[in-house]
Amino acid sequence: MMRIKATIITCLKGTIVSWKQVLLMYCIFPIILSVGLGYFQKDSFKTESEIDKINITIVDKDDSSSSHVFRELFKANEMQKLFNVTKDGDYLITIPENYENKLMNFKDVTITVDEKERVSRDNELIIKNIIEQYGKNVTENFIVGNKIENLDVADKDNLYNNIVKQINDFSKENSLKINMVRGKKILSSYENQAASLITFMITIMAMGCVGSYYLEKENGTFKRLMSTPITKEIFFNLELLCFFIYSFILGAVYILTFAFSGLAFRDVNPLYLFMILIGQSLIVTTLSGLIITFLGKKNSNLLMILILYFQILFGGAFIPLKGITNKVFIILSEFSPGNIISQVYRSSILFNSFEKLWRDLAIMIMVSAFLYIISIIKVKIRWEEE
Amino acid sequence: MSNIKVKNVTKRFNDKLVLNNIDFEIKKGDIFGLIGPNGAGKSTLINIITGLLKPSSGDIEIGGHSVLKEAVKAKEYIGLVPQELAIMETMSAYDNLEYFGAFYGLGGKLLKERIAEALEVTGLRERKKEKVKKFSGGMKRRLNLAIAIMHRPKILIMDEPTVGVDPQSRNCIFEFIKKVNRKNNTTVIYTSHYMEEVESLCNDIFILDLGKEIASGSKQEIKSMANIHGTVRFKVKDYNEEFIFMIKKLQGVKDGFIVDDTINLLIDENNFVLEDLLKLAADNDKKIISFNLEEASLEEVFLSLTGKKLRD
Numbered sequence: 001m002m003r004i005k006a007t008i009i010t011c012l013k014g015t016i017v018s019w020k021q022v023l024l025m026y027c028i029f030p031i032i033l034s035v036g037l038g039y040f041q042k043d044s045f046k047t048e049s050e051i052d053k054i055n056i057t058i059v060d061k062d063d064s065s066s067s068h069v070f071r072e073l074f075k076a077n078e079m080q081k082l083f084n085v086t087k088d089g090d091y092l093i094t095i096p097e098n099y100e101n102k103l104m105n106f107k108d109v110t111i112t113v114d115e116k117e118r119v120s121r122d123n124e125l126i127i128k129n130i131i132e133q134y135g136k137n138v139t140e141n142f143i144v145g146n147k148i149e150n151l152d153v154a155d156k157d158n159l160y161n162n163i164v165k166q167i168n169d170f171s172k173e174n175s176l177k178i179n180m181v182r183g184k185k186i187l188s189s190y191e192n193q194a195a196s197l198i199t200f201m202i203t204i205m206a207m208g209c210v211g212s213y214y215l216e217k218e219n220g221t222f223k224r225l226m227s228t229p230i231t232k233e234i235f236f237n238l239e240l241l242c243f244f245i246y247s248f249i250l251g252a253v254y255i256l257t258f259a260f261s262g263l264a265f266r267d268v269n270p271l272y273l274f275m276i277l278i279g280q281s282l283i284v285t286t287l288s289g290l291i292i293t294f295l296g297k298k299n300s301n302l303l304m305i306l307i308l309y310f311q312i313l314f315g316g317a318f319i320p321l322k323g324i325t326n327k328v329f330i331i332l333s334e335f336s337p338g339n340i341i342s343q344v345y346r347s348s349i350l351f352n353s354f355e356k357l358w359r360d361l362a363i364m365i366m367v368s369a370f371l372y373i374i375s376i377i378k379v380k381i382r383w384e385e386e
Numbered sequence: 387m388s389n390i391k392v393k394n395v396t397k398r399f400n401d402k403l404v405l406n407n408i409d410f411e412i413k414k415g416d417i418f419g420l421i422g423p424n425g426a427g428k429s430t431l432i433n434i435i436t437g438l439l440k441p442s443s444g445d446i447e448i449g450g451h452s453v454l455k456e457a458v459k460a461k462e463y464i465g466l467v468p469q470e471l472a473i474m475e476t477m478s479a480y481d482n483l484e485y486f487g488a489f490y491g492l493g494g495k496l497l498k499e500r501i502a503e504a505l506e507v508t509g510l511r512e513r514k515k516e517k518v519k520k521f522s523g524g525m526k527r528r529l530n531l532a533i534a535i536m537h538r539p540k541i542l543i544m545d546e547p548t549v550g551v552d553p554q555s556r557n558c559i560f561e562f563i564k565k566v567n568r569k570n571n572t573t574v575i576y577t578s579h580y581m582e583e584v585e586s587l588c589n590d591i592f593i594l595d596l597g598k599e600i601a602s603g604s605k606q607e608i609k610s611m612a613n614i615h616g617t618v619r620f621k622v623k624d625y626n627e628e629f630i631f632m633i634k635k636l637q638g639v640k641d642g643f644i645v646d647d648t649i650n651l652l653i654d655e656n657n658f659v660l661e662d663l664l665k666l667a668a669d670n671d672k673k674i675i676s677f678n679l680e681e682a683s684l685e686e687v688f689l690s691l692t693g694k695k696l697r698d
Contacts, residue, residue, distance in 0.1 A: 002488040002491070002492075002493040003488050003489055005488065006484065006485050006487075006488030006489065009484075009485075010474070010477070010481070010485045013477060013481060014474070014476065014477070017476045017477070018476070218470070219470050219471065219472060219473075220468035220469065220470030220471065220472030221472045221473075221474070223433070223436070223438060223466065223468045223470075223472060224466055224468055224472040224486065224533070224534075225486075225489055226436065226437060226438045227436035227437065227438070227461060227464055227466035227543075228461060228486070228489040228490050228491075229458045229459070229461040229462045229490070229491060230458065230461075230489065231457065231458060
């Protein structure tokens with residue numbers, strides 16, 4: 001406990017001592033970059049009122065009454081402001097065979113959304129979100145319907161009509177509307193910049209963590225700490241604790257900078273941002289931990305520089321992915337290591353809903369746990385023995 | 387009673403043999419010198435004692451605890467002064483002591499007391515709140531020491547603590563070591579490649595070269611091991627290689643070398659006859675300008691035992 005307390009205090013003091021560098025790197029630099037790049041990219045990120053309709057094509061392989069209802073969803077008045085149903089849309093929405101049967105029997109049914117060419121990551125998110133919400137509502141309808149079937153016959157019709165009407169009203173008037181409003185929100189160029197640049201920044205954070213460890217080794221602090229009555233595992237965990245505090249503070253500075261400047265994250269629930277920050281810091285911590293357990297200084301530097309270049313090229317912060325149609329570039333950008341973090345920030349801005357975040361957050365935690373387990377096993381078996 | 391037992395320790399890095407079956411004991415309250423040239427294996431041995439490395443074979447017992455089986459207990463006995471300045475330069479001396487003190491298991495009131503004591507002993511009390519980066523080299527060294535002694539270790543390990551240190555600070559360190567040893571009966575392991583330091587400070591010595599034991603024991607024991615008791619130093623006008631060759635052949639002369647025009651002869655006092663040397667000089671018309679007979683230094687013993695200088 002004393003060691004944990006000492007590590008936390010020292011790490012906090014160490015970060016505070018270098019406040020000038022922190023502000024320069026995580027406050028001033030991102031703002032300047034975002035304002036600069038965001039300004040030149042703002043034409044690519046039209047505002048809500050200027051948004052182009054999303055061109056979709058619906059392929060109905062079921063041709064049932066339920067699938068017709070689904071098709072009608074995109075032709076409703078409110079939806080027409082957002083979607084344009086054509087034969088040659090950018091997005092191919094396919095209703096599978098047995099759609100209605102599966103719905104009736106409460107089996108999983110998947111409506112696929114294919115993007116013919118890379119148009120917009122946000123559009124894809126909007127469509128998926130609406131379909132998901134619709135599916136949920138339809139399922140609710142059926143569940144309620146089933147329960148009604150088991151009720152007293154006399155009131156069944158009345159009750160059924162009443163409840164279904166209410167649910168329908170709620171779905172149409174609220175859920176879908178809310179979704180559309182949310183869906184219609186499009187990232188501003190500055191928000192996009194904030195969500196993209198974070199991938200570059202977390203690479204820098206990880207570089208800082210790994211660099212601080214090798215500095216400890218070079219100046220003898222590592223040797224001194226290892227000679228104290230602790231095990232290698234405890235030492236490693238305390239090192240990770242320090243990485244976590246460091247990356248958490250830097251991440252918080254980054255988010256607060258954008259929030260206070262009004263460029264991004266202003267309307268996002270602070271709790272969601274806090275959760276993302278935790279997940280992001282865990283990734284930085286465990287990734288840095290993995291690197292220091294498996295690689296020496298030279299190889300660590302090499303790897304970190306490669307990741308950094310990859311992030312610069314394919315992370316979307318410096319080269320906007322929106323206008324790029326080259327397939328190789330798009331595929332590489334999908335594999336960008338910081339993609340998941342960037343995505344969760346985008347979702348938080350677009351939807352401001354935990355429902356849209358929890359999957360990505362869970363992935364971040366699982367990846368962190370996986371990286372940690374591998375690292376601690378390596379530490380237990382053999383670490384720093386050369 | 388032994389404080390440390392190094393039992394047949396061998397260490398390999400891949401195929402490279404770095405320590406070869408090293409075996410010795412250090413008595414409680416001893417100032418033990420571990421000497422050898424760079425690359426001899428001193429740091430590797432220290433790293434094994436402090437639990438940073440595991441031996442390929444053999445074991446080390448510290449206060450009766452095996453570093454392999456009871457590493458944490460064994461490390462409770464140790465205070466390490468690394469060769470590098472293992473301190474955080476952007477923090478104050480007090481912060482440094484507070485941080486490392488917690489790792490030694492100190493906390494609360496005891497930690498504060500020990501910090502005050504360590505600052506007092508090392509003369510850093512007045513500067514405790516200043517950032518370490520503003521300290522002079524000597525003060526940093528003292529802080530490096532203060533951290534290692536604040537938990538009052540039974541064994542103080544000093545890994546080449548005088549590298550890059552000015553003579554004044556070096557003397558301070560020596561005085562400090564003697565004081566700690568005298569006052570608390572602390573066992574000190576002192577590694578260096580400066581023989582004169584070890585000679586003036588240590589009771590027992592272990593000489594290591596290329597991972598192997600060259601000699602061990604008290605200073606006298608080591609000197610007798612090499613059959614060297616003294617050094618004859620003299621200056622001769624117009625000496626030549628032939629004359630040096632003849633001198634080396636004299637009875638009782640173990641080795642000879644020239645430093646700054648002074649001929650140094652390592653001698654076994656029991657067999658060396660001074661008259662033979664004087665006669666040889668007279669026979670060859672070599673006039674002896676100056677002459678001195680000294681006790682052999684460890685440097686010279688090392689030369690005699692290994693055939694090379696310590697700081698080649």
